[in-house]
Amino acid sequence: MEERNYWLDLFTGKTWEKFLQSGASVSGFRKSRQKLAKKIQLGDYLICYITGIQRFIGVLEVRSYVYIDDTPIWEDETFPCRFDVKLLHQLTPLTAIPVKSLRSQLTIFQNLKSPRAWTGFFRGSPAQFKQADGKIIVDVIKQAVEKPIETEFDEKLYWRKPRTYESSVGVVTVPDDIDTEEEQPKEAISKKEQPEKSSHQEIQWLLLNLGSELGLDVWVARNDRNQEFHGTSFQNIPRLRKELPRQFDEATNRTIELIDVLWLQGDAIVAAFEVEHTSAIYSGLLRMSDLVSMQPNLKINLYIVAPDERREKVFNELNRPTFARLRPPLPKICQFIPYSELKAKIEGIGEMLKYMKPEFLEEIAESCETDEAS
Structure with missing residues (x-):
C-alpha cells in the first residue's frame, strides 16, 4: 500500500465554523488550485490550519477524488474544487496547536532565508507537507485531543478575513x-x-x-x-x-x-x-x-x-x-x-x-x- 500524503488545508475562523456547521463532510479549494488538487488521493490527510491565529485545529481523511461543485457552503466564496472528507481529529481554537510550538520539529522552519520565511508555506492550499512533517503534526494533534492544553488566542485574529477575489493576476483584495x-x-x-x-x-x-x-x-x-x-x-x-x-x-x-x-x-x-x-x-x-x-x-x-x-x-x-x-x-x-x-x-x-x-x-x-x- 502506498504511503499516504499530508496536505495543508487553510481555514479562517469563520470558514472553519461553517465547515463544522455544514456537517464537516466536504472541504474545498479555489478553482485555480484544481491542478494541484488532482494530486490528492483517497486516504490522504488534510491538516486543517487557522490562518489568523496560526494554529493546527484538525485532521481530515480524504474520501473522494476532487470534483467540481458550486453549491454554496461558505458565505463569501465558493471553493468549487471539493473533496468528501471524514473529520478524524478535532481541536478547539483554545486547544489548537500553535505552529510555532513545533518550530524545533518541522523542516519548514529549517534553513530559512529570513525568520518569517516559513509563513510562505501557509499562503495557499492545498500544499503538500513533507512526510515527516505531516506525521509529526498529526501525532501532536492526536495527543492534544487526548490531553488538551488550553492557550489563549486573539478572537479578532480568529475571525479576521479580508475579502479576497480571484483575478488574472492571482488572489487580490478589492476594499x-x-x-x-x-x-x-x-x-x-x-x-x-x-x-x-x-x-x-x-x-x-x-x-x-x-x-x-x-x-x-x-x-x-x-x-x-x-x-x-x-x-x-x-x-x-x-x-x-x-x-x-x-x-x-x-x-x-x-x-x-x-x-x-x-x-x-x-x-x-x-x-x-x-x-x-x-x-x-x-x-x-x-x-x-x-x-x-x-x-x-x-x-x-x-x-x-x-x-x-x-x-x-x-x-x-x-x-x-x-x-x-x-x-x-x-x-x-x-x-x-x-x-x-x-x-x-x-x-x-x-x-x-x-x-x-x-x-x-x-x-x-x-x-x-x-x-x-x-
Whole structure:
C-alpha cells in the first residue's frame, strides 16, 4: 500500500465554523488550485490550519477524488474544487496547536532565508507537507485531543478575513469601505491632525535613530527634514544624509526622496519605510508602487509601519489589483510592521542594538501576501 500524503488545508475562523456547521463532510479549494488538487488521493490527510491565529485545529481523511461543485457552503466564496472528507481529529481554537510550538520539529522552519520565511508555506492550499512533517503534526494533534492544553488566542485574529477575489493576476483584495477620513468634515479631521502627526513623527524618529545606531546612514523624507520629536530635530540625528546617491533617473530619485525613512549602506539603499498612521494609507503605498514600477529589479526591503489596528486596512489596500499586478507584486516584497512590535523590539534590545544587523526586522515584520483560506 502506498504511503499516504499530508496536505495543508487553510481555514479562517469563520470558514472553519461553517465547515463544522455544514456537517464537516466536504472541504474545498479555489478553482485555480484544481491542478494541484488532482494530486490528492483517497486516504490522504488534510491538516486543517487557522490562518489568523496560526494554529493546527484538525485532521481530515480524504474520501473522494476532487470534483467540481458550486453549491454554496461558505458565505463569501465558493471553493468549487471539493473533496468528501471524514473529520478524524478535532481541536478547539483554545486547544489548537500553535505552529510555532513545533518550530524545533518541522523542516519548514529549517534553513530559512529570513525568520518569517516559513509563513510562505501557509499562503495557499492545498500544499503538500513533507512526510515527516505531516506525521509529526498529526501525532501532536492526536495527543492534544487526548490531553488538551488550553492557550489563549486573539478572537479578532480568529475571525479576521479580508475579502479576497480571484483575478488574472492571482488572489487580490478589492476594499469596498470608504476611508473614515473621507467621510468626516474638515473640523473633525483637524482635531485629529495633531496627535496623528505626533505619532507619525515618533515612528519616523524611532526608525531614523534605529538605523543610525545600527551603523547605517539614514534619510528622512525631504518634506519632513525640519520636523522634530520631543524637542529633538530630525537634522540632529547622527548619520542623517543631506543628499541621496544619484544612480537612478530623475523620476525615481524624486520618488525615493519622498519616502518617509530610508536606511543606506554606502550608496545602496538597505530598507525603505512608509509610516502610515491615518486611515487613508494610500499615499505611501503609491510611492512604493511607483518605485517598483520604475525599478523592478531593485532589491530593497520595503516596509509599511502602522498602528496595530490598521493591520487589516494595510493588508487590504496592499492587495488591490493595482499593486498585486506589479512585477514583482508589491504584497510579495512589502511587509507590515506594527507600531507595538517595533517599539517593544527596540526596548527589548536596549544597548545591544549597536551589535545587531538590519535583518533583525524580519523577526517582527509580517507578510502581506493573501492566503487562500477556504
